[in-house]
Amino acid sequence: MGAFGKRGKARVIPGFGLSMGITVSMVSLIVIVPMLSILVILSGMSLADIWKAATERKVLAAYWVSLSASFIAAVVNSVFGVILAWCLVRYKFPGRRLLDGFIELPFALPTAVAGIALTTLCLPDGWIGRLFTGFGISISYTRIGITVALIFIGIPFVVRSVQPVLEKLGPECEEAAQMLGASKTRTFFKVIFPEIMPAALTGFGLAFARGLGEYGSVIFIAGNIPYKTQIVPLLIMSKLEQFNYGDAAAIALVMILFSFFILFAINLAQSKISKAEKG
Amino acid sequence: MKKQSKPARIIIAALAAAIMLSSISGCGQTSASAGQSPKAPVEITNVSYDPTRELYEAYNKVFQAYWKAEADQDVTIVQSHGGSGKQARSVLEGNEADVVTLALEYDIAELEKGGLIEPGWVNEFEKNSAPYTSTIVFLVRKDNPKNIEDWDDIVVPGIEVITPDPKTSGGARWNFLAAWAFALKLYSGDEAQTTQFLKDLYTNVSVLDSGARGSTTTFVENGKGDVLLAWENEAFLSLKEHPGEFEIVTPSVSILAQPSVAIVDEVAKKRGTEEIAKAYLQHLYSDEAQKLAGENYYRPSNTAILQEFSSTFDLSLELVEIDKDFGGWEAATAKFFADDAIFDQIYEQ
Numbered sequence: 001m002g003a004f005g006k007r008g009k010a011r012v013i014p015g016f017g018l019s020m021g022i023t024v025s026m027v028s029l030i031v032i033v034p035m036l037s038i039l040v041i042l043s044g045m046s047l048a049d050i051w052k053a054a055t056e057r058k059v060l061a062a063y064w065v066s067l068s069a070s071f072i073a074a075v076v077n078s079v080f081g082v083i084l085a086w087c088l089v090r091y092k093f094p095g096r097r098l099l100d101g102f103i104e105l106p107f108a109l110p111t112a113v114a115g116i117a118l119t120t121l122c123l124p125d126g127w128i129g130r131l132f133t134g135f136g137i138s139i140s141y142t143r144i145g146i147t148v149a150l151i152f153i154g155i156p157f158v159v160r161s162v163q164p165v166l167e168k169l170g171p172e173c174e175e176a177a178q179m180l181g182a183s184k185t186r187t188f189f190k191v192i193f194p195e196i197m198p199a200a201l202t203g204f205g206l207a208f209a210r211g212l213g214e215y216g217s218v219i220f221i222a223g224n225i226p227y228k229t230q231i232v233p234l235l236i237m238s239k240l241e242q243f244n245y246g247d248a249a250a251i252a253l254v255m256i257l258f259s260f261f262i263l264f265a266i267n268l269a270q271s272k273i274s275k276a277e278k279g
Numbered sequence: 280m281k282k283q284s285k286p287a288r289i290i291i292a293a294l295a296a297a298i299m300l301s302s303i304s305g306c307g308q309t310s311a312s313a314g315q316s317p318k319a320p321v322e323i324t325n326v327s328y329d330p331t332r333e334l335y336e337a338y339n340k341v342f343q344a345y346w347k348a349e350a351d352q353d354v355t356i357v358q359s360h361g362g363s364g365k366q367a368r369s370v371l372e373g374n375e376a377d378v379v380t381l382a383l384e385y386d387i388a389e390l391e392k393g394g395l396i397e398p399g400w401v402n403e404f405e406k407n408s409a410p411y412t413s414t415i416v417f418l419v420r421k422d423n424p425k426n427i428e429d430w431d432d433i434v435v436p437g438i439e440v441i442t443p444d445p446k447t448s449g450g451a452r453w454n455f456l457a458a459w460a461f462a463l464k465l466y467s468g469d470e471a472q473t474t475q476f477l478k479d480l481y482t483n484v485s486v487l488d489s490g491a492r493g494s495t496t497t498f499v500e501n502g503k504g505d506v507l508l509a510w511e512n513e514a515f516l517s518l519k520e521h522p523g524e525f526e527i528v529t530p531s532v533s534i535l536a537q538p539s540v541a542i543v544d545e546v547a548k549k550r551g552t553e554e555i556a557k558a559y560l561q562h563l564y565s566d567e568a569q570k571l572a573g574e575n576y577y578r579p580s581n582t583a584i585l586q587e588f589s590s591t592f593d594l595s596l597e598l599v600e601i602d603k604d605f606g607g608w609e610a611a612t613a614k615f616f617a618d619d620a621i622f623d624q625i626y627e628q
Contacts, residue, residue, distance in 0.1 A: 056618070116496070119501060140503075219489055219493075220493070223485065224489060225485075225487050227626060237447060238489075240364075241448075242364075243364075
């Protein structure tokens with residue numbers, strides 16, 4: 001921010017008008033117009049119809065499947081994402097850059113490819129699934145499988161959010177805390193954790209919201225059985241397949257509201273945290 | 280956000296961005312083979328569904344040669360494949376197809392409702408505009424370890440069935456209706472018992488993929504399940520690709536699947552391709568094309584040619600028909616697959 005915006009002062013970086021114009025048009029073309037199209041479809045329906053479509057029993061079950069799997073995946077990602085980021089920032093080891101690059105692979109890989117690969121790996125006799133078969137746990141075609149797929153696609157969000165904060169934090173703070181007599185756990189929880197908390201929350205929110213909308217990788221591993229392993233995006237697809245645009249839009253609207261509230265709540269939590277730190 | 284002056288520049292930038300974006304989206308495909316024919320080369324688009332990929336790849340070559348001889352004109356055919364419903368929707372939403380060759384009459388009827396195809400298209404070509412047919416069979420693992428012979432063998436506990444979701448897959452609707460036809464006959468028309476039969480069947484379904492190709496992958500590649508309810512032509516393709524791993528079991532009753540073809544009148548009119556689109560679909564009934572269909576494991580609608588393939592297909596199979604036995608797709612969809620209809624009910628606890 002810094003250089004921008006102050007009325008009357010000359011801006012260091014020129015081109016505010018141009019960049020603002022591009023920003024506004026990009027945001028409206030790519031975000032607002034598609035959202036509005038949902039509202040346009042819904043405008044042809046009565047409120048009762050929208051309510052009925054969005055609260056059908058099968059749909060309610062799917063909300064639960066999607067929300068619970070996305071939430072668990074986001075929690076797992078927050079814990080392991082922080083550890084991964086920590087390891088990548090704090091330790092120097094051969095192959096670190098390569099490993100760092102691998103983190104982004106879930107972004108680059110087509111989701112269908114990821115879904116098929118994960119399904120095969122997690123089959124009862126697959127490389128990963130085999131380890132769990134002994135405990136009577138099957139991953140592919142269950143809710144566990146859905147969560148696994150969502151962990152896969154969500155992990156980069158947390159790592160990439162936390163990494164820059166850790167890099168800026170530097171080891172000096174930890175050294176100072178330890179020289180002042182703080183134990184290792186105390187150093188982590190009182191010095192490091194508060195610093196990376198907002199970033200980890202951002203990562204959590206992004207991974208959670210992304211998980212709610214994820215379709216490509218999940219449908220291959222989910223099993224798609226109604227009331228058990230059907231995710232919301234699949235139900236939206238199934239409504240579209242029946243040429244039922246209205247119901248699909250109604251369910252989509254609920255999903256947008258979910259995502260919006262998650263991201264909003266996280267922003268709120270972050271501003272609380274930063275206020276508490278200042279005050 | 281401090282918004283300051285220079286609205287003109289903002290507008291120009293917005294326009295520039297809009298133009299950039301719109302120019303990215305509209306890229307066509309032009310790969311006409313430029314010959315020195317008196318008529319200019321023409322391009323038509325055939326929007327089809329998943330398993331016809333191999334068939335139309337072969338047929339397009341045949342038609343190109345035919346049209347060159349017949350009308351002395353080079354033709355390029357752009358092919359598109361995907362789930363039948365998805366493909367119909369893309370045409371409805373502006374994908375300019377001259378002809379559609381889809382899995383379900385219902386999907387084409389949806390285009391008729393959308394005003395793209397004129398009513399009466401079903402009778403525009405012979406045999407309800409279905410130049411080739413298929414049916415639903417069982418694909419089981421080598422040597423049929425679970426001794427699956429007919430529909431009542433797959434509803435017993437302990438059998439794992441793979442079939443796609445009728446809500447999202449055209450093929451899956453045929454599977455459901457074939458099972459229904461068998462059970463209705465078994466219980467001499469008692470619908471309550473038939474519904475229970477279907478409920479038992481779907482209790483055994485462990486993976487409900489969103490499309491027919493997805494189910495094939497689950498069964499064939501991932502090794503999941505004991506039996507796959509499959510299009511006959513897909514089942515034969517799996518046999519061909521994995522020799523010695525699977526067997527086809529033909530049940531006593533199945534359904535005559537009639538994938539329909541139609542000219543998308545509105546598009547053809549606009550692009551001036553009505554004549555060639557008609558010839559393209561009409562030629563599917565020629566002996567040459569009928570044989571091609573048989574070679575690609577579709578049952579030719581020409582009975583004489585069908586007989587030539589009697590060693591491939593089980594012709595003694597009793598086949599129910601969607602129009603005769605279910606009152607057409609419209610009625611079948613309302614009764615079985617609409618929201619809260621029978622398919623939804625069998626999943627209610």
